[in-house]
Amino acid sequence: MQSRFRSDRRLTARMGVTLFLLGLLYVAFMAALIVLLKSWILVVVIAAVLLGCQYWFSDRIALFAMHGRVVEREEYPELHGVIDRLCAVADMPKPVVAVSQMEMPNAFATGRNPNNAVICVTTGLLRRLDRSELEGVLAHELSHVAHKDVAVITVASFLGVIAGLMVRFAFYSSMFRGRKDQNTLAVFAAVLGISAAVYALSFLLIRALSRYRELAADRSAALLTGRPSALASALTKVTGDIARIPSKDLRTAQAFNAFYFTPALGSEPGLARLFSTHPPLEQRLDQLGRISAELGEAATPGKA
Template sequence: MASSRFIKDTGLTVRMTLTLFLLGALYVGLVVAVIAFVRSPGGAVAVALIAIGMAFWQWWSSDKVAMRAMRAREVTPEEAPELHGMIDRLCALADMPKPRVGVADLAVPNAFATGRSPERSVVCVTTGILQTLDSEELEAVLAHELSHVAHRDVLVMTVASSAGIAAGLLMRFAQFGGMGRSRNNNSSALPAVLVAVVVALVVYAVSFLSLRLLSRYRELSADRAGAYLTLKPAALATALQKISGEAAAIPTRDLRAASAASALCIVPALSGGLSGLMATHPPLERRLSQLARIQAELSRPAG
């Protein structure tokens, strides 16, 4: 976890570490399976290198990709003085570098943060959220997003995704016959490829579910960190309710545009189809319950 004044979250650190360890082990197992069952060291190395390269590119260009997906643009303090002022205050309070600031011209109220490091990050809000929330609610949302930056969530999630990328590549490689090119000369080649594909499917499924589990927890962690930083959990609770409640009135084209970076947003743009193990965000009720407990804790008389 990055050094900042956001509250320490041992649970998040442990979950990030365990997820990286588990997916790293699966990644190694996937490569070993290619070599052992398909007897194609070259194919295993190619899959590993391509997956690492794709994960590195996703991490390196994460801010540009997300901004482009959300049709966002960077804004200066002159263009958005109130927004910059809020982020300036929160960064000073959290003792962290100030990220770049972006605005997406979308009616859907939402916000996200991304970037390969705290020094190369961007926090973006939509015009919809600027029109929907009051200043306290918007500040609470920005604190949530800044906690993602401080905790280096983008780095961890990108590294963790490399096992799933490799598994997907392996399945495509096998599908197009790249590893089964010798099957006409070797009767065991086809079963070997099938074994490798089964291993790839297992790795992909475990990677997918592990990342979703980690993603849901990191959203709860960001809610906690933002609430304790601003000392206004009720403002974040109200903001989450407003953002979630506005979805029904938003044009479908805006929801689809925002869904391109939905996993990064404070509330998923299109949440109707994904729930339970498949969801990238925890249920709204669970988030509100956590914020209510924090509000009760902060309201308790000292001593």
């Protein structure tokens, strides 16, 4: 079922190009592994198992890691009420609602499709945001669900997982078999080199894809709610509060930055932004400011 979330064509085109490049990289990598390892069955089986696990169990893994707990309407009526309203406006199925007892103010969406999705918010976020700000954040997360961003990122990141696995496979295979001839060492070096290069390239492409999808989700959320200023306020508030949380409390959360509303770390200037899963706060606020101006020109009285 098509939701009413609006998307940005330029951002969609960028995500499409990035996915195309990842696909080319994936095909080249798998072909090289088949030639070098001379066992396409092994490569295909490993690839299928890992992809299946990531695709089917990403929601459970994320909830377990972030101590999320599914909550009913009686426990969090306001949270359920906001999600109910947004889902009705967006014409999409309601996801499972979960809450994580964490001081870090954040939220994330996970699940392979809109019919099997979970939205989780932390108690730190619920305490800090007013209703309109919370609505903006939840609309952002619902946009990820509607556009199947979690599935896209899961599949895209799969290539990096395979690359890392092949490095370990080549290393332990040569070590335990005790084969030290030149051909074995040459194959090991080739697999190691190709895998390292593929991991580095896929890492950068996935980060770029993640940044594009965050901008697209911001835009979709702002247009759905009609209140980009509320989303901008939530972004500013949450980013500032996260920066004040001790680093030791963020270590577990950082592994799931790609799923979060805003990353669990501070500002990253210069080249470090290439490795970030989210665009800079300034860029997100600038986009929301432009959308606010657009809506101000086109808005009609009483529009939410």
